[in-house]
Amino acid sequence: MKIKNIKSLVLLTLTTIIAGTTLTGCGGGSTSASSGSYSNGTVNIFNWSEYIPDTTIKAFETKYHIKVNYTTYASNEEMLAKVQASKGQYDLAVASDYMVDSMKKQNLLETVDMANVSNFKNIGSKFKNLAFDLGNKYSVPYTWGDAVIVVNTKKFKGDITSYSDLWNSKFKSSMVVLDDERALIGIALKKLGYSMNETDPTKLAQAQAELIKLKPNITAFDSDSPKTKLINGDASVGYVWSAEAYLAEKQNKDLKTFVPKEGVYLWQDNFVIPNGAKNKKNAELFINYILDANVDAAIAKSFPYSSPNEAAYNYIDKSILNNTTAYPTNGVIKNGEHLKDVGNSLKIFDQVWTEFKQSN
């Protein structure tokens, strides 16, 4: 082989590899719809991963002849960043309570025309008219739940009663936790007896110190699908969303959920319509569709995040409704805390998070 030929072969190979690698996409996947004509246009939906099953999306497309472009994210902050960056790209998004508050203040949301969402009546009253969006002008509740601690009782005997139990060195390299700054900084604050919405820099500095002590116990951060790690044994303790905990328990009988005495991180996810949405009517139609009792019950079967849709309770399996992991008791709800938008102090939270992530 002549030297010139070899060089050409190598260069061609390298170019192909580099081109191929560059074209590798990463980030949320998109589901493409099935057959059928889309005479009624499209709707661009941006949602948490593992939140609405494919079957529901396809059923909506078939029923209304609207094509759904579906992309996902793993955290509120990721969603916010993308919505801030691309006005008009998304017609519908799902924001947690504090994020609704934050986006409202930044004029990132359109008002929802409730005339187009008649199924709003299905939602239980204790989920409506909450502090972050009085009168539900901008948001429609979708799911609610909390974040709980899961333990593989085969590996670790004994109950968890307090967040501070997680700091025990016996849990070294065995925890999977949410990759979520408010959630994690929150448990450190809770451990110290403070509110999850604390903004005092001194107290946040204490929380940072605590978190850094917790780091050795953490084997992985995962907001996408932490239950996988619990089920297959990569992690023996988890701080995960309630639905993830419920599914994990179902798959692996050794896993058990615990609620710490300081109170849980309570959350509610709501449909919002980003400012500049091109297909607002289709978005409202979609919300209404999801809020249908039967549709919501079907979703609850796949992803049993607790539903605020009390009309759907008639169709949801009683065993799930009675499961305290999936549907926290009223007592847990009372003791729990919703996140609030912390305004300018978010910068401190960011710094704490960065320091924590890069510590050893």
Add this chain to the structure above:
Amino acid sequence: MKEKECIKYMIQLVAINKSFKEHKVVNDISIVINKGEFLTLLGPSGCGKTTTLRMIAGFEEPTSGEILLDGMDVSTKNPYERNVNTVFQSYALFPNMDVYNNIAFGLKIKKSSKEVIKEKVTKVLALVQLEDFGDRYPSQLSGGQKQRIAIARAIVNSPKVLLLDEPLGALDLKLRKQMQFELKHLQKKLGITFIYVTHDQEEALTMSDRIAVMNEGKIEQVGTPNEIYNKPKTKFVADFIGETNLFEGVIETHSGNKLSVLLDSDEKINVIDGTLDKLKQGDSIYITIRPERMKLSHSKVESKNMLKGIVKERIFIGSINKTVIKLSNEKEVIINEPAIDTLKFQGEGDEVYVSWEYEDGVVIN
């Protein structure tokens, strides 16, 4: 008995064969090379001369046979275990080192001290007349300079044998002729045994103490340049070295050391050669006569071989007049005469007589 004999020779190749896959490149070669000798392996491309050289160097292993270096069997030894050095056709000077370090390479491997290295390298640079070139890089040298540095790099290690693989092939004619003399002088001065490979027979004749003519993996003849030229033993050697005129014929009479031979043109020629006892009447032989031993004349000549012919072509080559004569049986012969007497010019188509002495013909079996 054999061992005593062996130590007399620097190199002994005993029944060496080399095949690559199914192809036999070197076919049963045996030769001895004396200490301090300049021996050339001469032959056309593909005759196996380079492969033979590489086997002596250690880059190829013989399929069968032995290689003895100064009495020791080195057939299976690696190149770095033999005390021979090679001058490569492409020089192979290390581009990442300057001239000094190229030359010092072998000494550094032997872990010579810095002072010894400096002394030896300086000495050898002077020997090849490139004293100030120590800090130049190979890319900055001309062909002839690279050539000399390659030689310096090899001889600085005081090898028992120096192998040279067509080292002058890439140089222009004038430089080549100059280097031929320089190499010959160098070899005489150092007293190292040189084994030289070339396809250029003039080069071989100029430089060698002895020549081994090779063809298709075999050695055709080994001898001094004089022997090879004037007493070729095979048709190939006669043909390959210089020009020659080859006659084929049958022995009519054989008395003493004189042969009478009948050519197929029905003409007769005589050959006097003292080494031909084994030939008898009726044998077919070849007779070869060098062009410069033949003479042209207008009239018949007595007590010499004489053939009648017609001038076909006259060629003037500087110092020689070359004439092509067509003989009676359509055979062509070449006669070379010194071009001193232009008055003897014979025109094309002229009738001439070609003659040569009985002793000038060489018989080949």
Add this chain to the structure above:
Amino acid sequence: MKKTKKSKNQKQTSSIVTTISPVLLWMIILVAIPLVIVFIMGFLTRGIYGQVEYIFTFQNYADLLKPMYVQIFVYSLWISLITTLICLVLAYPFAYFIANVKAKYKVLLFMLIIIPFWTNSLVRTYAWMIILGTNGIINSYLLQFGVIKEPLKLLYTNGAVILGLVYTLFPFMVLPLYASIEGLDKSYVEAASDLGASPLQAFLRVTLPLTMSGVAAGSVLVFIPSLGLFFIPDLLGGSKTMLISNLIQNQFLTARNWPFGSAVSILLIIITIIFIILYFNKSRNKGLEVM
């Protein structure tokens, strides 16, 4: 006469311009302009909610000097350096082997390296998670045959991250090394051997120095991308390590500090440019061939 000459030059220039203008246009729109945007953004300020405010400040670049961030940069460079070294040590023998093997096997060996590249590198990283996991392939086998009692912690470690980086970038080291070794004149090695060098000595003194251009090219092609591959520390490291790539990703997604993220990005670009300049200088100085 002069007139025709001038128009000929004009014709040449205009034909050159037409040939390169598509590429030039592409480079300007997709490379130059975004770079300028990132550069400028590094001097802007982050708003309360993470939006970009057009207030000029040096703070972002000043923040780069904070010990917390310096530690991240140093650690990233360190990981990339180890990745490059491991790739080099593993790839050199492999490239050497391909260069010296018969022609018909060369193609086969090349395909072994190239075929994985026809699949998504993200998918292949997930494959490693399956291999290294607590109930993964390696642990299952070892437990099955009683070699170990408890599963080994292979995944979510620094070792797993380096494994992933080395695995992904391996071909980029092999190919330039191969070209360099293959292009090496065999007679240099023969000459070294002839002059008394053992195979090891010949390798160290002749082969290795003469294939340095391949080593340098391969190192650059591994080192620089390794600084930017954030998904491997995320997946194989459990998102536990904050390398420069994760830091940048974090600033743009979670922390929503685009100005600071831009400043870090520009720093990364500068580090990259420095290494490329070093590479070119080294190649030029030695008078060796540049790949």
